[in-house]
Amino acid sequence: MVTFILGLPLIAGGVVFALPKNRLRNVVLIGVSLVHLLAVASFWISPPMGILNGFLALDPLGLIILSIESVLFFAVSLYVPAYVADEPGRSNRVFNGCILLLLFSVTLVTLSQHLGLFWVAIEATTLMSAPLINFHRRARALEATWKYLMIGSVGIALALLGTFFMALSAAGIKSLVLSDVLSQASSLSVPWLKLGVIFLVVGYGTKMGLVPMHSWKPDAYGEAPGPVGALLAGGLTNCAFLAFLRVSQICHQAHQTEFLSPILLMFGMLSIALAAFCMLGQVYLNRLLAYSSIEHMGILILGLGLGGAGFYGSLFHAVNNSFSKGLIFLVAGNIYQKYRSQRLSDIHGVVKVYPFTGGLLVAAMLAVTGIPPFGTFFSEWMILSAALDGRHYGLAFCYLLFLSVVFIAFISAILKMARGAPDEALVARTHKDSWTTILPPMALAGLTLLLGIYVPSFLDQALKNSSALLGG
Amino acid sequence: MSPLWLDLVLTVIVILAICLLSAVRLGLIIRLFAFQSLVMAAIPLMLGGGFGVHNAVIAAGTILIKAILIPAILFWAIRHVSIRRDAPAVFGISTSLLLGGVLVGLSFLFSSALVPADKPFSDLLIPSAFATLFIGFLLLVSRKKAITQVVGYLVMENGIFLFALLLLETTPLLVELGIFLDIFVGVFIMGIVINHIQSEFDHMDTSQLTTLKG
Amino acid sequence: MVARLAVCLLLAPFLLGIIGKTKAFFAGRVGRPYLQVYYDVFKLLQKGSVYSRTTTWIFRAAPLVSLAAVLASALLIPFGGWAAPVSFWGDALLFAAFFGLARFFMMLAALDTGSSFEGMGASREAAFSCVSEIVLFLNFATLVILSKSFSLSQMIGERSWPSWTAMGPSLILVVLSTFIVLLVENSRIPVDDPATHLELTMIHEVMALDHSGPDLAFIIYAGAVKLFVLGAFLVAILVPYQSHHRSIDAVVFLSGMGLLAVAIGVVESGMARLRLDRVFAFIIGSFVLALFGLIVALARVL
Numbered sequence: 004m005v006t007f008i009l010g011l012p013l014i015a016g017g018v019v020f021a022l023p024k025n026r027l028r029n030v031v032l033i034g035v036s037l038v039h040l041l042a043v044a045s046f047w048i049s050p051p052m053g054i055l056n057g058f059l060a061l062d063p064l065g066l067i068i069l070s071i072e073s074v075l076f077f078a079v080s081l082y083v084p085a086y087v088a089d090e091p092g093r094s095n096r097v098f099n100g101c102i103l104l105l106l107f108s109v110t111l112v113t114l115s116q117h118l119g120l121f122w123v124a125i126e127a128t129t130l131m132s133a134p135l136i137n138f139h140r141r142a143r144a145l146e147a148t149w150k151y152l153m154i155g156s157v158g159i160a161l162a163l164l165g166t167f168f169m170a171l172s173a174a175g176i177k178s179l180v181l182s183d184v185l186s187q188a189s190s191l192s193v194p195w196l197k198l199g200v201i202f203l204v205v206g207y208g209t210k211m212g213l214v215p216m217h218s219w220k221p222d223a224y225g226e227a228p229g230p231v232g233a234l235l236a237g238g239l240t241n242c243a244f245l246a247f248l249r250v251s252q253i254c255h256q257a258h259q260t261e262f263l264s265p266i267l268l269m270f271g272m273l274s275i276a277l278a279a280f281c282m283l284g285q286v287y288l289n290r291l292l293a294y295s296s297i298e299h300m301g302i303l304i305l306g307l308g309l310g311g312a313g314f315y316g317s318l319f320h321a322v323n324n325s326f327s328k329g330l331i332f333l334v335a336g337n338i339y340q341k342y343r344s345q346r347l348s349d350i351h352g353v354v355k356v357y358p359f360t361g362g363l364l365v366a367a368m369l370a371v372t373g374i375p376p377f378g379t380f381f382s383e384w385m386i387l388s389a390a391l392d393g394r395h396y397g398l399a400f401c402y403l404l405f406l407s408v409v410f411i412a413f414i415s416a417i418l419k420m421a422r423g424a425p426d427e428a429l430v431a432r433t434h435k436d437s438w439t440t441i442l443p444p445m446a447l448a449g450l451t452l453l454l455g456i457y458v459p460s461f462l463d464q465a466l467k468n469s470s471a472l473l474g475g
Numbered sequence: 476m477s478p479l480w481l482d483l484v485l486t487v488i489v490i491l492a493i494c495l496l497s498a499v500r501l502g503l504i505i506r507l508f509a510f511q512s513l514v515m516a517a518i519p520l521m522l523g524g525g526f527g528v529h530n531a532v533i534a535a536g537t538i539l540i541k542a543i544l545i546p547a548i549l550f551w552a553i554r555h556v557s558i559r560r561d562a563p564a565v566f567g568i569s570t571s572l573l574l575g576g577v578l579v580g581l582s583f584l585f586s587s588a589l590v591p592a593d594k595p596f597s598d599l600l601i602p603s604a605f606a607t608l609f610i611g612f613l614l615l616v617s618r619k620k621a622i623t624q625v626v627g628y629l630v631m632e633n634g635i636f637l638f639a640l641l642l643l644e645t646t647p648l649l650v651e652l653g654i655f656l657d658i659f660v661g662v663f664i665m666g667i668v669i670n671h672i673q674s675e676f677d678h679m680d681t682s683q684l685t686t687l688k689g
Numbered sequence: 690m691v692a693r694l695a696v697c698l699l700l701a702p703f704l705l706g707i708i709g710k711t712k713a714f715f716a717g718r719v720g721r722p723y724l725q726v727y728y729d730v731f732k733l734l735q736k737g738s739v740y741s742r743t744t745t746w747i748f749r750a751a752p753l754v755s756l757a758a759v760l761a762s763a764l765l766i767p768f769g770g771w772a773a774p775v776s777f778w779g780d781a782l783l784f785a786a787f788f789g790l791a792r793f794f795m796m797l798a799a800l801d802t803g804s805s806f807e808g809m810g811a812s813r814e815a816a817f818s819c820v821s822e823i824v825l826f827l828n829f830a831t832l833v834i835l836s837k838s839f840s841l842s843q844m845i846g847e848r849s850w851p852s853w854t855a856m857g858p859s860l861i862l863v864v865l866s867t868f869i870v871l872l873v874e875n876s877r878i879p880v881d882d883p884a885t886h887l888e889l890t891m892i893h894e895v896m897a898l899d900h901s902g903p904d905l906a907f908i909i910y911a912g913a914v915k916l917f918v919l920g921a922f923l924v925a926i927l928v929p930y931q932s933h934h935r936s937i938d939a940v941v942f943l944s945g946m947g948l949l950a951v952a953i954g955v956v957e958s959g960m961a962r963l964r965l966d967r968v969f970a971f972i973i974g975s976f977v978l979a980l981f982g983l984i985v986a987l988a989r990v991l
Binding site for chain 3: 479482483490493494497569572587602
């Protein structure tokens with residue numbers, strides 16, 4: 004089963020490069036992501052067996068992340084055909100192929116139980132997503148792709164170094180398979196472990212977009228088209244977050260949480276703070292969303308650093324954040340299609356002209372900033388209560404402060420876009436909403452809303468199991 | 476193999492990294508990296524296992540990918556560049572070299588503080604790995620042309636590869652091959668992007684890619 | 690012992706002949722005869738000197754002083770398995786001091802002529818020797834650490850194969866940076882072109898521009914001896930062979946010197962003279978290599 008779920012996107016990606024027509028490639032894309040989603044759904048019922056000596060296996064943490072990815076990829080794959088068709092004569096060979104290969108890499112990330120293989124998979128996600136950023140073939144997009152590649156590669160190289168230090172620390176265990184390392188964590192050499200943790204945090208933090216390694220994020224998200232932004236913000240960040248989860252697991256078993264927590268808290272707080280202030284006065288829509296992503300990554304890491312109820316909150320937030328980011332990036336893609344501009348000052352009157360997109364825009368705004376009854380509110384609340392439980396009053400105060408700044412900046416920007424009177428020229432340019440561009444974001448919005456009102460028991464149980472693994 | 480040869484090889488690798496800091500012509504930079512990778516490919520064969528399958532595959536992979544394929548991709552990416560020259564770092568060649576010397580000293584300082592559990596094959600292995608890593612990083616951040624930055628990244632990866640040699644027995648072949656594949660695909664994609672940059676902007680000067688701000 | 694030293698020093702100009710023949714081979718020419726430098730020196734000794742009216746006694750004394758200093762430094766180097774005629778604790782410093790003295794007087798003589806070309810050459814020589822002397826001292830420091838004594842005879846005289854096995858990396862770096870110092874001190878390509886006739890591009894040649902007759906003979910011969918002395922330094926490190934048979938040692942030593950001369954010829958044929966600011970970077974490169982060697986030696990010993 005594991006081989007199937009890995010092999011399917013890989014082979015399909017290769018096939019897509021060979022297929023002649025756009026339509027065929029779209030069919031393959033949607034079909035494969037649907038089958039992938041169904042397979043992952045079956046994993047909830049009966050978990051698959053590990054293969055390759057335990058190198059590839061599914062544990063509760065991996066299952067949660069894999070499910071998020073699968074849902075997101077399916078939603079995006081429904082959206083992509085209409086988006087690409089908007090540019091007439093544009094071939095989607097590279098685009099669809101890279102999305103499928105990205106699905107393969109992401110699946111590999113969630114299934115990897117060996118830290119080295121895990122690194123290989125994450126590097127693969129960076130490489131497969133780079134060509135996607137350059138979709139619009141602009142000079143700025145090229146610049147963004149170059150920065151993404153360079154900074155990402157350097158960060159990942161540091162993560163590789165951290166992986167090797169981990170291996171040196173585990174020299175007595177002679178294996179980097181996660182289960183082996185966790186069960187014999189007391190025999191890890193602490194100086195090498197600490198050094199490895201630092202490099203892993205910096206390296207994978209670059210991938211995640213934590214401050215101060217975040218400089219590629221506004222550029223890359225700013226220039227990437229909507230669906231790609233959804234995949235990057237909702238999908239790849241989870242892969243990097245999974246890396247942090249694994250590091251956290253190891254540190255917990257090796258009794259080094261007092262070493263790791265302050266580091267995580269610092270990075271988390273810095274990210275939230277900087278993102279909040281950079282959002283004020285932002286000119287471009289997608290860059291605004293990029294800073295929002297940085298802020299949410301900070302919240303995830305903050306929750307991870309706080310521990311206790313913070314673990315559950317963090318994992319829950321990962322789920323909510325992916326769906327809400329997917330939602331808002333797809334809506335941004337819609338807006339770009341219609342307005343042909345990303346400048347906030349050029350976009351107004353969305354609700355009047357395109358009621359569906361406008362409604363989804365407002366819903367997305369509420370979801371991303373964490374307004375009840377959307378799920379993000381509850382996950383952010385859980386992290387706040389974890390901070391208060393742990394007596395980090397200063398931290399909680401700053402958290403609330405920065406979240407309010409984010410709220411103000413975001414709401415003012417989006418409301419300005421949603422309300423108001425549109426240009427005459429725009430109304431004349433008829434670009435109606437099609438169901439393929441409305442249904443996926445609507446589904447994602449529905450999911451986020453649902454999670455806020457009622458968390459299904461299987462998810463709740465999975466989250467509890469996972470936080471137990473982390474030490475919560 | 477006597478430790479003398481291993482020590483000499485490691486010294487040559489660091490000397491080549493220092494030479495890279497002073498190189499200005501693009502062709503020379505790519506060739507120095509290829510030569511460094513070639514020298515590095517000899518190391519797995521000099522460690523304990525001799526000519527075992529594992530070591531031989533890694534050595535062959537290094538030669539094939541880093542000494543042949545990747546330089547070929549880099550030369551292909553700059554085939555249209557008429558001025559095959561990179562401006563040296565903002566602070567000049569002499570300062571680059573002196574910084575390189577400082578970094579070598581720092582790497583020896585770091586390694587004296589880190590002692591791995593089982594004694595490494597040579598006490599020069601960790602310092603030269605750090606030195607190559609730092610010098611690659613210096614090359615990456617101090618140069619302006621995109622190709623030199625890619626070579627700087629590759630030299631960093633060479634340094635990390637030296638660390639990997641410490642763990643030759645424990646790292647499974649699958650992971651090593653995966654790392655090779657990643658680096659190859661990475662450079663392939665970088666080469667394509669450089670090609671696009673060259674045709675779009677008609678230069679490769681990344682210091683001029685500054686339109687994205689805020 | 691001094692007699693053997695004298696015989697060796699008489700062979701010094703032969704090295705220049707070897708270098709010339711190697712360069713000619715690469716250029717596809719026949720080249721000057723091996724003994725050409727001897728002919729030149731002999732011819733010049735028989736001529737008279739012409740002194741400019743603007744010069745003082747420094748100009749007349751400089752060639753003698755530089756020759757004397759270089760010959761004195763030759764007394765300190767052990768070569769060919771023979772111990773140095775003079776050796777004491779710290780004689781490495783005296784060795785560098787002699788070189789410095791020779792260079793100092795040559796620079797003074799160049800400035801003494803009052804000509805702008807010579808002044809330019811003197812300033813370039815001063816700039817390059819600033820860094821190359823530091824490199825030389827760094828190499829001495831490395832050798833002191835490796836041999837735990839401060840006398841040249843112990844530092845390079847009693848080298849043997851086991852020491853290479855233990856200290857190989859440091860010694861390779863010492864050899865490389867000393868080779869570059871040799872190129873600098875003897876004004877070889879890529880630092881200076883000994884065959885140029887354009888004063889603007891000269892560094893060492895221009896300082897000897899106004900000397901004539903026996904003075905010029907002394908300067909040429911001093912240059913040959915300097916090459917021989919530094920070459921002996923290198924060969925003693927590179928070839929750690931001590932058979933305790935005088936003749937075998939002598940043969941090994943002389944062939945080592947010959948190979949070194951060929952190597953210099955190859956380097957000269959393969960490169961062009963670097964632009965002046967690149968020359969500076971080149972010498973700083975040798976500084977970094979020497980520093981690296983010192984760090985490795987420290988790491989090994991500490």
